[in-house]
Amino acid sequence: MLSRIAENLYWLGRYIERAENTARLFNVQANLMLDLPKPYRFAWQSLVDITGGNEVFGEHYDEANAINVQTFLLTDMKHASSIASSLHSARENLRASRDGMPKEAWEEFNEFHQMTTKRLTAGMPSRTRFNVLNDIITGCQQFLGLIAGTMDRNEGYYFLRLGRNMERVDMTARIIDVRSANLLKKTEEDLTPYDSIQWMSVLKSLSGYQSYRSHTRGPVVGREVLRFLVQNPEFPRSIQQCVDVVEVTLSKLPNHKTTLEAVTPLRELIDTAPVRTLADDSDRLHSFIDEVEQALINLHSAVANSWFSVNH
Amino acid sequence: MSRWNNYDTENFFDELINPEGKPRWASENVARYLDSLSKEELAERQQAAELAIHVMGISFTVYTNNTGIDRDWPFDVVPRVIPESEWRNIERGLKQRMTALNMFINDIYHDQQILKDGIVPSELILKSRDYRPECRGVDVPLNIWAHICGSDLVRDGDGTMYVLEDNLRVPSGVSYMMENREIMRRTFPELFDSNDVLPVDEYPTKLFAMLASLSEKTEPKVVVLTPGIYNSAYFEHAYLAQQMGATLAEGRDMVVQDDDCVYLQTTEGLQLVDVIYRRIDDAFLDPEVFRKDSTLGVPGLVRAWKAGNVALANAPGAGVADDKAVYAYLPEIIKYYLDEEPQVANVPSYRCDQPEQLKYVLEHIHELVIKPANESGGYGIVVGPHASKKELREAATLIQENPRNFIAQPTLALSTVPTLDDNDELAPRHVDLRPFILSGKDVYVTAGGLTRVALTEGSLIVNSSQGGGSKDTWIVADRDNPGPTETGVTQDNINDDGIVVAATQPHLLSQDQNQSQEQS
Structure with a gap:
């Protein structure tokens, strides 16, 4: 297929997954804040850091308070990774590749995009925010379900799946990072009850609470949650599972040898992750996530070099 | 009482209803059927059609303030009906016209005999904005330059059909012609039972065959070159590529290598291209030759074309015959190359x-x-x-x-067709007609074409971007009114010499049968 279309579909997958997971990310943070005692509700800035939008945020906003961060992550078109921007970019990529897609895909996404844009720009008091974000998550899932049920298993399908799963690794890693930023210092003994509540919140944001319970008999504790999110081979949003899918998907594409090799460093990181230590040390957790992000960037470069257009 | 008694044709020629308020013979079935529907039923059909358009995603793009907005294609359910006998004459006239125009363009880029003989003033051609000196001396496959033409026809008050202009650059609208038929089949299936309407669906097959014939290979790689998603006709580019099974590509998807060949950049590496149906104007085609700032084209494309390594449809420079000043000389041009009188009238100019x-x-x-x-x-x-x-x-x-x-x-008094107005009443609205003509080894004309209608009362502007809509166009065969061709004959069983190769009941033909006839 055309390199440009392959690239469009790869990014379509990434942007949809990004929109969905930014909604999840925001929900988990908002819920964490509600669970914490008032003096500790300070961490809005960390959300901006985690989504990699520090510089843009600094240019347009004074203070990282709830309203500003909400606007920035959900509706701001100046921020390339906001939900509104991601959905817009997804639509543009879909538009450019729509002749290779099932006819219903464009219709469905267009309607979803229109509806979401309307709701996002209408302003969101916190009592409706959860529903709006939840509908965005559902809308993305519905679209991908439509694709899964109607699209030929051709190269285009695999590029879309590749983008989606690479982005999912990225976003699961970032959501774990939110937790690292909110990790409370061990010395504050009186706060330990909150510890398990917070990890539970992370699981729920990834729709993983039920799955975690069926895999782990014990209570919700940091090291087990981390083991689950990083290394579980069955949970569809675990890093391990997504990387498995990435490998299978790559093997369906033409001339995949070099890109498949580029997965190895990522795989090694996951296999050897010291979950016990990471759960207790926010700095080490943060730098582990950084390494995962870097491995992903390298993998992306390998993908781009192998298949995407050389003109731009 | 028939609703046609109140239908005022206002001294214009109405395509369906004569000045006495009676249907013309070819439109009898349609007029009678419309009359049997109540106002509410008619409005329901119109809504059903609009819903079908929305669901099918038939749209055109209006480009304002750097954002493209997709609008649903405006459509009116009342078809425009033309008797087959009349259409066959128009078809012959269009074929004659295109044959002469292609001979003219080929002459202009070679010996310029018509200029030397003083038939057309040299000044007029050599100073035309669309004359491309770069194309002088290029030998094109089959000597054809304008492979795809959309000619605009209008009917004057006395009923004469005129060619208003020939669009030889990148005419659009053909996809809507096919989609309009699909919408009509969905919303008025019963009308097709009582009328023999000539099919229009074969266009993509004809287009592909014509494009493929420009290469000597048995299975050439055919590409539709689009300016991209922001072009107002992008829907059509994608539609045609899909219908033909060709690759839809933008300029940046292709490269011309040192071997003067054009290649597509694919996930499996470079792939050789043999024929390009380009939907980009000459000026943007190749920054090496035409506009230097063009990012839509492919650097080196004209070089590859001149070397004979890729065929371009339409060929660069074909627009020279698209000039209105050239139009005025069309009768002389036809006479010069074919020694014939024009069979379809030119508007006196x-x-x-x-x-x-x-x-x-x-x-x-x-x-x-x-x-x-x-x-x-x-x-x-x-x-x-x-x-x-x-x-x-x-x-x-x-x-x-x-x-x-x-x-x-x-000033021509454009003909009208009954059209649903804002109050769901049928009122006369002005129309034109754009048939599409393919020129390759032979010349093919669509059965009818795209009828565009000015939806505003009294308006003559049919462009969709300015309040225009469209209608399905029916070429209707009628057994009781023998025309120049025999009853029951459709274009499927007439070969290019106008000889009937098989007489079949047209409306009983299935699509498969159609195709097998084409192959035979």
């Missing part, structure tokens, strides 16, 4: 570069239509009877400054 005709134009400017020679899409046209004194003075000045750039024509 005054050529402002001829002093005595210029004098007439300036004296009668208030009753004429003034057209710039090389604009398309209705730009710069001044309609004398509708223009203010100031507009007429300005037009006169422009003409005197540069007479070669203008022609003038009498």
